[in-house]
Amino acid sequence: MRLEVKDIKKSFGDNEVLHGVSFDVESGKALGLLGRNGAGKTTTMRILMDVFHSNSGEILLDGKKFVQRNHQIGYLPEERGLYPKKTVIEQMVYLARLRGISKANAIANSKKWLTRLEVIDYEKKKLETLSKGNQQKVQLASTLVCNPDIIILDEPFSGLDPINSQILQQVVRELISENKIVIFSSHQMSYVEEFCEDIAIINHGEVVLSGDLDKIKLEYGEKQLVLSAVNLSLDELESRCAGELSDLLEITGKIKDTLIIKIHDGVTRNALLTAIISKNIEVEHFETYKPSLNDIFIAKVGEE
Known part of the structure; x- marks a missing residue:
């Protein structure tokens, strides 16, 4: 699959925050979407997920208009969005069901990802009782519970110690090897360099640099x-x-x-x-x- 973002513009009232953002990403590769705080990354991600509508521009998947409701999209936000008073398994199943997954598959997928991320022992615990790192792993499990083809990870390593970071690194590599489309945003550049073949840097709502990371490094050197x-x-x-x-x-x-x-x-x-x-x-x-x-x-x- 090939996802293309073409000349996306977005305004809130009279304030235009995206001024024609364009980039593309292919399955089996990861794109590093980078920028300073307030550059327009989150707005771009939300347009990709159809949370916001752009004022102009288009998003294509394999050359055709991208209709988000026809595809499973996994999104890991920078800020946690789970329910602290609910048990881990309860809310994971609930979120999977919201995405159209049958109850049986929702339970099976939840247990699969909780096991893979080494937090299955906490499935019946309330989320608020878990450490920050384990909450982050549950959030990632919730992102993947619907078996998405398009995965957007915003600061996925936030709050993880080196051992848990290694587990997450392995999972990201697996997702890329399974021909998923992965969009990866982080201020930790070492992780971006490790996973991403291509990058797009946004500044003040514009893409100021994009392309193959190795070629960009050669040009800058x-x-x-x-x-x-x-x-x-x-x-x-x-x-x-x-x-x-x-x-x-x-x-x-x-x-x-x-x-x-x-x-x-x-x-x-x-x-x-x-x-x-x-x-x-x-x-x-x-x-x-x-x-x-x-x-x-x-x-x-x-x-x-």
Whole structure:
């Protein structure tokens, strides 16, 4: 399946919050939908689920108008939306029944996901008696109880310790391998990098960057190198580069014990390396800079 969001605009009164959002995601892949707080991510998700209606634009599934009621969509919100006074199994079955699942299948699916997420022992407990992490796992189980083909996860790792995070990571990988459409939103960029082949960054209601994450990293790292020296501290290397090699490069950042440098137009790597060696700088690292998603995110939306 291929889900396409095309030029979605949304206003609340006179305030337009989405100014033509477009991206696409295929089954068997995960899309990282990223942005600062208030950028428009949640509004976009709610339009995908038909909670809000867009003012213009369209959503297509395999080239045809996407009719949400004809598909099972699993949504994990950032804020918990379950009932603290109800037992875990009671509300999971109730939510599954609301989505058109038979009672027998609702019970079976609930037990399946509670077992998979290692919270089956709490099925008859009231939700409020569970720890924050276990409540999050119950919420995820509720998201998947209808066996959705389209899954939207908003900050799914919130409140999870490292062991429970690992369980959730395994589940997300399984969903992707089962050819589900997965839209993944998180401020924890390491998780996005782990699961998502494609990203879309929203800022002030507009997509400011989208596409294949590996290609984006290569583009952002173009003409940039990682440089360190055996015989110089980082400060000494920075000083030497800024002074003696400024006609060949500029310093664009630092990561741990290395400099990030950008080669000036017309300068080749070989020429730069020769010049560095001629300055009696013993090179330890001299390689292509591949920025992290966090670096790219800050570059696009962090100036504010």
